[in-house]
Amino acid sequence: MRGVPPPEIPGRRRSTATEDLLRGIWKENPTLVMLLGMCPTMAITGSVRNSIAMGVTTAFVLILSSITVSTVRNVVRHEVRVATYILIIATYVQLADILTAALIPDAHKALGAFIPLIVGNCLLLGRQEAFSSRNTVWRSALDGIGMSAGFTLGLTTVGTIREILGGGTWLGIRVLPAAFEPWVIMKLPPGGFFGFGLVLLALAWYYDLKKRRAAVQAAIATVTAPARERAPALERAR
Amino acid sequence: MIKTHVGILLSAMLVNNFTLVMFLGLCSFLGVTNKVSTAVRLGLADTFVLLITSISASILNRWVLNSAPYLRIVAFIIVIASMVQITEMAIRKWSPTLFRELGIYLPLITTNCAILALAIFQTNRGYTFGEGLTFAVGAGLGLTLALTLMASVREKLEVADVPAIARGTAIVLIIASGLSMAFMGFAGLMSGS
Numbered sequence: 001m002r003g004v005p006p007p008e009i010p011g012r013r014r015s016t017a018t019e020d021l022l023r024g025i026w027k028e029n030p031t032l033v034m035l036l037g038m039c040p041t042m043a044i045t046g047s048v049r050n051s052i053a054m055g056v057t058t059a060f061v062l063i064l065s066s067i068t069v070s071t072v073r074n075v076v077r078h079e080v081r082v083a084t085y086i087l088i089i090a091t092y093v094q095l096a097d098i099l100t101a102a103l104i105p106d107a108h109k110a111l112g113a114f115i116p117l118i119v120g121n122c123l124l125l126g127r128q129e130a131f132s133s134r135n136t137v138w139r140s141a142l143d144g145i146g147m148s149a150g151f152t153l154g155l156t157t158v159g160t161i162r163e164i165l166g167g168g169t170w171l172g173i174r175v176l177p178a179a180f181e182p183w184v185i186m187k188l189p190p191g192g193f194f195g196f197g198l199v200l201l202a203l204a205w206y207y208d209l210k211k212r213r214a215a216v217q218a219a220i221a222t223v224t225a226p227a228r229e230r231a232p233a234l235e236r237a238r
Numbered sequence: 239m240i241k242t243h244v245g246i247l248l249s250a251m252l253v254n255n256f257t258l259v260m261f262l263g264l265c266s267f268l269g270v271t272n273k274v275s276t277a278v279r280l281g282l283a284d285t286f287v288l289l290i291t292s293i294s295a296s297i298l299n300r301w302v303l304n305s306a307p308y309l310r311i312v313a314f315i316i317v318i319a320s321m322v323q324i325t326e327m328a329i330r331k332w333s334p335t336l337f338r339e340l341g342i343y344l345p346l347i348t349t350n351c352a353i354l355a356l357a358i359f360q361t362n363r364g365y366t367f368g369e370g371l372t373f374a375v376g377a378g379l380g381l382t383l384a385l386t387l388m389a390s391v392r393e394k395l396e397v398a399d400v401p402a403i404a405r406g407t408a409i410v411l412i413i414a415s416g417l418s419m420a421f422m423g424f425a426g427l428m429s430g431s
Contacts, residue, residue, distance in 0.1 A: 035407060038268065039351050043261035086319070090312040098308065113358050116311050120351030122265065189259045190418040197411030204403040 020131075020139050024147030031154025032203055036123040041158060042192035044114050048171045051159030053107035054114065055152025057100055059145075061092045061118055062127065066144035068092075069132040076133075085128040086119070093118045123151060154199075162186045162195040243372045245428070246365075250376030252424040256352050257384035258417055263352035267388060268410055270343075277389035278382060283343045285378025288356050290321050292374035295357035296367045303361075314357045322347065352381060387417055 015023070030036045040058070044050045065088050076084045097115045100108040108115065118124065127147055132140040163169055166186030168176035185191050256262045263284070271277050294317045303310055326344045330337045347353065356377055360370045391413050400409050 035268075038264040039261050042264065083316075083319070086315055087312065090315045094308060094311045097311065113355055113362070116358050117262075117351045117355055119311060119315055120354050185419070188422065189261065190415040190422065192261060193411045193415035193418055197408050197415060200408040200411065201404055204406075204408060208403050 017139065017142055020135075021142040021146045024143065024150035025153065026150070029150040029154055030123045030147055031151055032157070032199065034123075034126075036126055037121040037151065039117065040114050040121065041155060042196050044111055045155055045159040045162055045192060045195065046166070046187045047163050048156060048159040050107065050110050051155040052152065053100075053104065054111055055148065055155050057096050057111070057115060058118055058121065058123075058151055059148030060096050060099075061089060062124055062148045062151075063141060063144035064092050065089045065124060066127060066132045066140040067137055069128045070135060070137045070140035073133050081133060082125070082129070085125055085133075089124050089128070090119050123147065158192075158195050158199055161198060162191050165195075166191060242369065246369055246372045247376040249428060250373050251380040251383065252421065253428050255380045255384055255421050255424075256355070256377050257381055258414065258421045260355070262355045263350045263381060266347075266350060267385060267414070268407060271385055271388040271392055271410075274386060274389045274393060277385040279339060280343050280347075281378070281382025281385045284347055284350070284352070284381045285375065287322055287325075287344070287347045287350075287353055288374040288378045288381075289371065290325055291318050291353050291357055292360060292370040293367075294318060294321050295360055296370050299361055310358075310361070311354075314354060318353055318357065352377065384417070388414065391417075 024030060028034055031041050037058075040054050044054050065085070068088050069085055072084075093116060096118065097108075100111075100115060127143065131143045135143070160170060163171075164175060165183045167182050168174060168178070168180045183191075186195060250256070254260055257264065257267050266280060266284075270280055295314060298313055298317060303313060322344060326337075356374060360373055365373055388410075392410065395409065395413075404412070
């Protein structure tokens with residue numbers, strides 16, 4: 001039973017390398033679409049700087065653990081795979097914790113306990129189980145890069161809303177006039193829930209609009225199509 | 239002595255509520271709060287696991303991690319996950335009724351970031367064994383409170399007329415922001431001591 005990789009999901013065509021890379025950025029965006037890794041999305045998005053720092057740290061852990069997991073995927077027994085993945089992730093998180101403390105001490109202090117807590121981010125274990133355990137090293141690295149870019153994008157979106165409304169600045173640069181009274185609440189914990197709620201509302205509104213437009217287009221098409229088909233026949237009849 | 243314990247308990251439960259103020263354990267907060275009875279059970283199971291975690295973390299910190307602090311995250315993860323697994327097996331053997339009540343929630347809890355956060359906070363703040371236990375009870379009760387409040391609101395929400403685009407996670411997040419705002423009122427509780 002040694003070294004049997006998990007079975008392929010039947011009925012699914014193999015994706016191309018570009019798809020693997022781009023999947024995480026928009027279509028399966030971990031934050032905005034899959035709703036994975038909620039805790040950091042709301043906890044450390046008070047400013048854009050922290051959001052980016054968290055995104056980069058998570059990217060470090062995700063890309064390296066994806067590469068490691070896909071390297072050992074044929075050696076790890078199926079029964080102990082989750083424990084193995086967690087251990088691999090925890091090792092890289094510990095590395096990230098030490099590295100950020102040494103390289104960017106300010107960000108390390110601001111992110112606090114949320115760097116060790118990357119271990120608990122379901123995005124990491126989810127990608128290992130869903131992707132890296134079934135794919136080659138190269139593809140897994142691409143998937144890790146895409147997913148972490150998507151995660152950073154999601155964090156930065158929430159961070160942008162919270163920082164602009166909560167302080168009138170973006171990445172420390174003033175964007176709203178000084179006369180703007182900052183909504184301090186957006187920087188505080190309730191703003192985390194509210195800011196992310198706003199982002200999800202906007203996305204839902206966009207998809208709803210798109211769906212309704214498509215429905216209208218389809219309706220127009222069904223109404224006009226028979227007429228257009230009928231037109232030459234009418235011409236001939238005349 | 240008693241004052242410290244009461245302070246830790248109230249701080250963990252209300253002022254720094256794990257879910258609504260610290261954003262920990264949001265997966266279960268957003269996912270498993272459809273019914274009040276489920277939420278209460280999950281909260282109590284959480285409290286139980288937090289107590290086990292606090293004990294394991296104290297033991298690890300005392301005898302193992304002092305000489306190898308760089309193993310902290312790895313050690314916590316392994317020990318907590320295996321302790322929860324062992325407890326689950328023990329409960330199944332000794333009390334099948336309790337196992338049926340808790341059973342499905344235990345695996346869910348292991349991946350809850352509140353658990354690992356408790357171990358890390360306890361270590362960073364240098365709590366003693368007893369203070370750690372108080373902290374775990376406070377955090378657990380705080381989680382139970384937040385889950386129950388959320389579930390109560392969501393039960394009423396079932397019959398409310400929510401705009402189509404807000405249905406699902408968006409409305410839950412906006413309600414959570416209201417609850418979180420209410421919990422900020424507790425901040426004044428600690429400044430006196």
